Amino acid sequence: MNQPASAYFLEERHDPNETHTLSVLVQNEPGVLARVIGLFSGRGYNIESLTVSETESQKHLSRITIVTTGTPMVIQQIKHQLDRMIPVYRVVDMTLTGNAIERELAMVKVRGTGDHRVEALRLADAFRARVIDATTESFVFEITGNTSKINQFIDLMRPLGLVEVSRTGVAAITRGPEGM
Numbered sequence: 001m002n003q004p005a006s007a008y009f010l011e012e013r014h015d016p017n018e019t020h021t022l023s024v025l026v027q028n029e030p031g032v033l034a035r036v037i038g039l040f041s042g043r044g045y046n047i048e049s050l051t052v053s054e055t056e057s058q059k060h061l062s063r064i065t066i067v068t069t070g071t072p073m074v075i076q077q078i079k080h081q082l083d084r085m086i087p088v089y090r091v092v093d094m095t096l097t098g099n100a101i102e103r104e105l106a107m108v109k110v111r112g113t114g115d116h117r118v119e120a121l122r123l124a125d126a127f128r129a130r131v132i133d134a135t136t137e138s139f140v141f142e143i144t145g146n147t148s149k150i151n152q153f154i155d156l157m158r159p160l161g162l163v164e165v166s167r168t169g170v171a172a173i174t175r176g177p178e179g180m
Helices: 034-043 072-084 114-128 146-160
Strands: 018-027 046-056 061-070 088-093 100-111 129-134 139-143 162-167 171-174
Touching: 018 034, 018 072, 018 171, 034 046, 034 061, 034 072, 061 072, 072 088, 100 146, 114 129, 114 139, 114 146, 139 146, 146 162
Parallel strands: none
Antiparallel strands: 018 061, 018 088, 046 061, 100 139, 100 162, 100 171, 129 139
């Protein structure tokens, strides 16, 4: 039997990775986004999606919505570190609130003629995607929904002539009368 390299017998932990959507209310001033992103990159955390917009111009506040993946311990660390940053007013884990609405917008360009063109239009209709540009050789579809719906639509468009995709990233808000 091999002895461990350490004097301490540490139990190996294999916590599963989880995906969380964090909503961060910050002061709308130069450099804030760079500091928030620096927190992630400096510690090796990954950002799956990022959206930023001023939400209250009178108070000069912006909302940063970040989708990130990690073990429960890493997610907790990220939230605590964001909370300690000076320009951050509030951090809400939308995944844990249980009553969040998440949406994303994508523009999907598909090239095709004949049966592929007809099938692309049929699928777009089934997914409630709108045609926002059309030529005799291609379409650009606009689709909104949760990330898995958009991923599924993109996967179905690949064999039909997918050319490119542009996505906004996730926007999230809680249900009910209370604000963040």
